[in-house]
Amino acid sequence: MSLVLDPAAQDLLFREARTANTFSDEPVTEEQVQAIYDLVKYGPTAFNQSPLRVVLVRSAEARERLVPLMSEGNQAKTATAPLVAILAADNEFHEELPQLFPAFPQAKDAFFSERPAREQAASLNAALQAGYFIVGVRAAGLAAGPMTGFDAAGVQKEFLDGDHTPLMIINIGKPGENAWYPRSPRLSFDEAITTV
Amino acid sequence: MSLVLDPAAQDLLFREARTANTFSDEPVTEEQVQAIYDLVKYGPTAFNQSPLRVVLVRSAEARERLVPLMSEGNQAKTATAPLVAILAADNEFHEELPQLFPAFPQAKDAFFSERPAREQAASLNAALQAGYFIVGVRAAGLAAGPMTGFDAAGVQKEFLDGDHTPLMIINIGKPGENAWYPRSPRLSFDEAITTV
Numbered sequence: 001m002s003l004v005l006d007p008a009a010q011d012l013l014f015r016e017a018r019t020a021n022t023f024s025d026e027p028v029t030e031e032q033v034q035a036i037y038d039l040v041k042y043g044p045t046a047f048n049q050s051p052l053r054v055v056l057v058r059s060a061e062a063r064e065r066l067v068p069l070m071s072e073g074n075q076a077k078t079a080t081a082p083l084v085a086i087l088a089a090d091n092e093f094h095e096e097l098p099q100l101f102p103a104f105p106q107a108k109d110a111f112f113s114e115r116p117a118r119e120q121a122a123s124l125n126a127a128l129q130a131g132y133f134i135v136g137v138r139a140a141g142l143a144a145g146p147m148t149g150f151d152a153a154g155v156q157k158e159f160l161d162g163d164h165t166p167l168m169i170i171n172i173g174k175p176g177e178n179a180w181y182p183r184s185p186r187l188s189f190d191e192a193i194t195t196v
Numbered sequence: 197m198s199l200v201l202d203p204a205a206q207d208l209l210f211r212e213a214r215t216a217n218t219f220s221d222e223p224v225t226e227e228q229v230q231a232i233y234d235l236v237k238y239g240p241t242a243f244n245q246s247p248l249r250v251v252l253v254r255s256a257e258a259r260e261r262l263v264p265l266m267s268e269g270n271q272a273k274t275a276t277a278p279l280v281a282i283l284a285a286d287n288e289f290h291e292e293l294p295q296l297f298p299a300f301p302q303a304k305d306a307f308f309s310e311r312p313a314r315e316q317a318a319s320l321n322a323a324l325q326a327g328y329f330i331v332g333v334r335a336a337g338l339a340a341g342p343m344t345g346f347d348a349a350g351v352q353k354e355f356l357d358g359d360h361t362p363l364m365i366i367n368i369g370k371p372g373e374n375a376w377y378p379r380s381p382r383l384s385f386d387e388a389i390t391t392v
Contacts, residue, residue: 002227002230002231004208005205005235013201014328015238034198035198036198036199039201041382042210043330048382050382050388054389055391062392099381103378128324128326130324130327131327132327134239138201139206140198140200149242159392168320184244184298185295186237189230189233189234192246192248192249193229193251194250196251
């Protein structure tokens with residue numbers, strides 16, 4: 001075995017975990033979301049900039065605002081998932097940098113004084129954190145249904161502000177009936193990885 | 197416990213795992229990299245587009261070309277890490293889509309006929325996969341040292357082509373002496389997550 005991670009954990013996080021398209025009625029609790037965040041917040045980002053921000057859509061009123069902004073094929077599952085999370089990149093993350101990276105508080109001005117540099121860093125590092133977040137949802141025994149099919153400008157206007165760029169929206173819950181499509185094939189090692 | 201993932205696995209992947217800045221001499225084997233890929237390839241991406249491509253820098257000749265392209269503070273660790281991986285987004289991933297997403301082979305033309313749409317999707321989804329990859333390195337009992345401080349145009353010219361955008365470069369190996377900086381603070385739940 002080349003991996004030291006327990007095989008049951010490999011299955012839970014990657015091999016048997018699947019993107020869910022239907023969900024049971026079982027709620028996702030605040031404690032579960034806090035446990036997920038308390039785990040995945042440790043995932044690394046550049047200068048520990050941690051630009052991921054999450055909006056949990058819990059009220060019926062907020063859900064009603066969100067569903068019409070989803071692509072048609074995503075509306076039914078977003079309407080019925082126990083919890084929906086909007087993942088966004090904070091393009092003004094540099095304001096927290098002196099607190100988040102005390103080893104080099106000058107990083108804020110040295111690298112991130114210009115908005116385009118911040119947007120580029122925020123989109124990359126928040127997407128990296130989105131990967132950790134999906135792993136964390138699975139670590140809680142829940143299924144994630146990440147989606148990029150939505151009206152990004154509309155979601156930004158309704159739920160965020162001009163400093164936060166929505167990256168993806170994730171349905172979260174226990175899988176329901178017929179939750180999975182067949183597993184699609186993956187690229188082989190040699191198709192994805194080259195050696196020089 | 198709100199997480200079902202074994203606490204030892206939580207520690208291995210997130211709580212005790214750290215970004216390494218020095219490495220031991222122990223090599224990273226081809227079998228380890230194959231096991232990492234064989235695990236993390238299952239992480240979800242939009243339409244299973246799987247745009248992450250990895251260049252493993254194994255030869256002394258390639259390492260000599262890479263080190264001067266790193267930011268000054270990253271050169272010494274990139275020169276000495278047992279393995280260095282260049283992670284890139286394939287902006288022409290749509291060519292593989294009919295194979296990767298047989299449920300809807302029309303996605304290639306319906307959503308990704310234009311290069312800007314492909315670049316946006318590739319950078320988001322490859323960064324998501326970079327998050328899975330870092331988790332996978334840790335699942336192999338190895339430390340990752342991800343870096344975004346390098347000459348991106350130079351790395352693209354030396355190791356990739358116009359269709360592949362470098363996202364980050366990761367040093368991989370067993371940690372060496374004084375491998376860690378002190379753990380930086382993380383945002384609290386309420387700083388990163390809001391509920392509506």
